[in-house]
Amino acid sequence: xxxxxxxxxxxxxxxxxxxxxxxxxxxxxxxxxxxxxxxxxxxxxxxxxxxxxxxxxxxxxxxxxxxxxxxxxxxxxxxxxxxxxxxxxxxxxxxxxxxxxxxxxxxxxxxxxxxxxxxxxxxxxxxxxxxxxxxxxxxxxxxxxxxxxxxxxxxxxxxxxxxxxxxxxxxxxxxxxxxxxxxxxxxxxxxxxxxxxxxxxxxxxxxxxxxxxxxxxxxxxxxxxxxxxxxxxxxxxxxxxxxxxxxxxxxxxxxxxxxxxxxxxxxxxxxxxxxxxxxxxxxxxxxxxxxxxxxxxxxxxxxxxxxxxxxxxxxxxxxxxxxxxxxxxxxxxxxxxxxxxxxxxxxxxxxxxxxxxxxxxxxxxxxxxxxxxxxxxxxxxxxxxxxxxxxxxxxxxxxxxxxxxxxxxxxxxxxxxxxxxxxxxxxxxxxxxxxxxxxxxxxxxxxxxxxxxxxxxxxxxxxxxxxxxxxxxxxxxxxxxxxxxxxxxxxxxxxxxxxxxxxxxxxxxxxxxxxxxxxxxxxxxxxxxxxxxxxxxxxxxxxx
Numbered sequence: 001x002x003x004x005x006x007x008x009x010x011x012x013x014x015x016x017x018x019x020x021x022x023x024x025x026x027x028x029x030x031x032x033x034x035x036x037x038x039x040x041x042x043x044x045x046x047x048x049x050x051x052x053x054x055x056x057x058x059x060x061x062x063x064x065x066x067x068x069x070x071x072x073x074x075x076x077x078x079x080x081x082x083x084x085x086x087x088x089x090x091x092x093x094x095x096x097x098x099x100x101x102x103x104x105x106x107x108x109x110x111x112x113x114x115x116x117x118x119x120x121x122x123x124x125x126x127x128x129x130x131x132x133x134x135x136x137x138x139x140x141x142x143x144x145x146x147x148x149x150x151x152x153x154x155x156x157x158x159x160x161x162x163x164x165x166x167x168x169x170x171x172x173x174x175x176x177x178x179x180x181x182x183x184x185x186x187x188x189x190x191x192x193x194x195x196x197x198x199x200x201x202x203x204x205x206x207x208x209x210x211x212x213x214x215x216x217x218x219x220x221x222x223x224x225x226x227x228x229x230x231x232x233x234x235x236x237x238x239x240x241x242x243x244x245x246x247x248x249x250x251x252x253x254x255x256x257x258x259x260x261x262x263x264x265x266x267x268x269x270x271x272x273x274x275x276x277x278x279x280x281x282x283x284x285x286x287x288x289x290x291x292x293x294x295x296x297x298x299x300x301x302x303x304x305x306x307x308x309x310x311x312x313x314x315x316x317x318x319x320x321x322x323x324x325x326x327x328x329x330x331x332x333x334x335x336x337x338x339x340x341x342x343x344x345x346x347x348x349x350x351x352x353x354x355x356x357x358x359x360x361x362x363x364x365x366x367x368x369x370x371x372x373x374x375x376x377x378x379x380x381x382x383x384x385x386x387x388x389x390x391x392x393x394x395x396x397x398x399x400x401x402x403x404x405x406x407x408x409x410x411x412x413x414x415x416x417x418x419x420x421x422x423x424x425x426x427x428x429x430x431x432x433x434x435x436x437x438x439x440x441x442x443x444x445x446x447x448x449x450x451x452x453x454x455x456x457x458x459x460x461x462x463x464x465x466x467x468x469x470x471x472x473x474x475x476x477x478x479x480x481x482x483x484x485x486x487x488x489x490x491x492x493x494x495x496x497x498x499x500x501x502x503x504x505x506x507x508x509x510x511x512x513x514x515x516x517x518x519x520x521x522x523x524x525x526x527x528x529x530x531x532x533x534x535x536x537x538x539x540x541x542x543x544x
Contacts, residue, residue, distance in 0.1 A: 082220050
């Protein structure tokens with residue numbers, strides 16, 4: 001190892017010496033006037049400083065590993081989620097579940113709601129009983145196994161009905177919760193004490209999410225429309241999740257320096273029983289909810305409401321500036337429900353509208369209905385990195401204003417769909433360019449709200465209530481999915497319905513109502529946020 005380091009250093013030094021001697025002869029050189037010995041000393045120091053230390057190499061390996069498992073995991077997740085509403089409504093003869101659109105909207109709302117609730121408990125289980133590395137290791141393995149079972153269950157829906165799929169799919173919420181939040185927390189641990197490094201690491205993490213989603217969304221609809229059908233998509237998901245699991249298991253020892261004492265201790269029966277109990281109970285809750293979505297919608301809704309109200313009550317008990325800032329956070333969490341109800345249309349009604357009543361042509365390029373979602377990660381990758389410059393230039397565009405504008409833009413995206421639908425009232429077919437425009441607008445709105453939501457929690461909430469506040473944020477996301485599922489039923493086309501004129505009018509009315517609701521609420525919020533800032537300024541309170 002020492003010999004390799006010396007060789008690397010010597011070759012680097014030789015290259016520097018050559019470059020310096022060539023530059024030294026030029027009168028425009030920055031080293032002009034210095035003697036050769038001084039110049040060589042400068043370059044030796046530069047070479048030493050650029051040589052990666054073992055610590056930096058380890059951090060790079062850790063971040064690369066987290067990025068890789070995130071890429072494979074998100075690639076697999078978005079592969080199935082991009083076509084999920086289509087899979088639910090696909091006839092069983094084509095390996096789908098054969099649900100009506102009304103059943104599919106409600107089922108999807110409940111599954112998404114459960115998915116947002118579980119990480120709150122899953123994070124606690126990891127912190128209390130597993131440790132972050134062991135939790136992720138178990139999580140990625142169990143997720144891969146769960147999707148294999150889902151694949152097997154889906155292949156038997158012809159004989160066993162949708163229950164075969166639901167029995168398998170109910171495994172996901174509890175198991176997924178052992179992976180989702182801990183992965184981002186692992187990045188924070190890798191860069192503990194290094195704020196700049198942490199931002200860089202999180203950038204790679206979110207880039208992996210968006211690149212993975214981009215490829216998954218692009219590939220899954222193509223496979224679904226191929227002779228191999230939807231089962232090929234599920235097989236791809238199994239492979240993606242397995243790749244993530246293998247990657248983390250093989251490299252898990254590189255995290256020895258960032259794990260806690262719980263990770264280092266051997267697993268005991270006393271700690272294993274609560275973990276297994278959580279997975280079993282989580283499975284039972286998900287299974288019942290999926291079988292009875294019409295009942296569980298209201299039960300979950302009541303639970304979310306109680307949780308958010310509890311957070312608001314706890315906030316009222318604070319005092320001074322802490323109370324004021326956290327009240328703003330509580331208000332923005334409620335605003336987020338409105339935003340996410342509009343945002344959730346991307347994966348539900350927008351796909352079905354594209355499928356039922358558009359020409360599938362985006363500026364002359366024919367896409368499948370699900371592939372229009374590609375616009376979302378493409379826009380995020382294209383302009384997401386420019387947002388810090390935007391925020392630095394418009395320093396008064398604070399988070400409350402971002403939320404208000406996000407709601408306005410999401411409402412505007414619905415109005416774009418309404419206008420597009422109105423152009424096809426006579427034929428029943430609208431230009432899909434309006435769908436593309438809607439995805440573009442709502443993605444920009446997402447960058448103003450969803451991308452900064454958890455950051456807002458960290459900035460505005462009392463340090464001792466961060467976990468509770470994040471739980472309230474996820475409950476708001478859960479609640480929004482329930483509402484979206486119920487709203488989608490308004491435009492659900494009956495099975496076998498072929499009246500495109502009637503359906504495009506129904507979609508037009510729906511998007512018109514949703515759009516103007518978002519615009520009016522968003523406009524009112526802009527006024528409220530302006531008054532809020534004036535009130536805070538009088539009290540001498542500043543917020544980001």
